[in-house]
Amino acid sequence: MTNVFKSTSFSLLTAGLFALGLASCGDNTSTEKSAATTAADLAVADSAAMPTDSARMGKSDGVMVDGVAMTPDKTIIQNAVQASSVSTLVKAVQAAGLDGTLSGAGPFTVFAPTNAAFDKLPKGAMAGLLKPESKDKLKGVLTYHVIAGRLLAADLRDGQQLTTVNGEKIKVSVKGGKVMISNGKDAPVTVTTPDVISSNGVTHIVDGVLLPPPASE
Numbered sequence: 001m002t003n004v005f006k007s008t009s010f011s012l013l014t015a016g017l018f019a020l021g022l023a024s025c026g027d028n029t030s031t032e033k034s035a036a037t038t039a040a041d042l043a044v045a046d047s048a049a050m051p052t053d054s055a056r057m058g059k060s061d062g063v064m065v066d067g068v069a070m071t072p073d074k075t076i077i078q079n080a081v082q083a084s085s086v087s088t089l090v091k092a093v094q095a096a097g098l099d100g101t102l103s104g105a106g107p108f109t110v111f112a113p114t115n116a117a118f119d120k121l122p123k124g125a126m127a128g129l130l131k132p133e134s135k136d137k138l139k140g141v142l143t144y145h146v147i148a149g150r151l152l153a154a155d156l157r158d159g160q161q162l163t164t165v166n167g168e169k170i171k172v173s174v175k176g177g178k179v180m181i182s183n184g185k186d187a188p189v190t191v192t193t194p195d196v197i198s199s200n201g202v203t204h205i206v207d208g209v210l211l212p213p214p215a216s217e
Helices: 001-050 078-081 084-095 115-119 124-131 132-143
Strands: 063-065 068-070 108-113 146-148 162-165 169-173 180-182 190-198 199-208
Touching: 063 190, 068 190, 078 108, 078 190, 078 199, 084 108, 084 115, 084 124, 084 132, 108 190, 124 132, 124 199
Parallel strands: 108 199
Antiparallel strands: 063 068, 108 146, 162 169, 169 180, 180 190, 190 199
């Protein structure tokens, strides 16, 4: 009788431990699955919250400017030379020796004045800037229109201040859906054609020229 009792007790104990082991294994498997699911969910959330630059490259057929498609497979300069309305800017960029920089990896955000925008400058001002002896001054004006990084129109907020490659700041204002940029002193210029996407950045065409503050300020 004693032997039967011991045998029965041993069997029950063994069965209990076996069941406990299965439950524990099931819990571990469940925990591992849960951890894996959580990690996957976080990865998806992170990738959605932090889009890569390639996700902001725009439509493959590009944006039409002056009847020509500005496409994201070309650099800022390669697109700009095709647009007749910014030929003065292209000439100025070349004179300042910045065409190589704006053809580089970047990314850059460029606020690009039109030919008509440069025509608003005082008579003879642009001709003076294009002289070899004015190269540094010209470079200062042009880099005041360039931001390091890729900023789409949707990234620009009212009251935002951006530090230019020039080192000085420009101010963003958004009113009635229009994005405007200013030096904080003169009348703001308006973005007329936003989000011209290039392989190394984005260009926003503007209707005025931004003049940086004098060096003494």
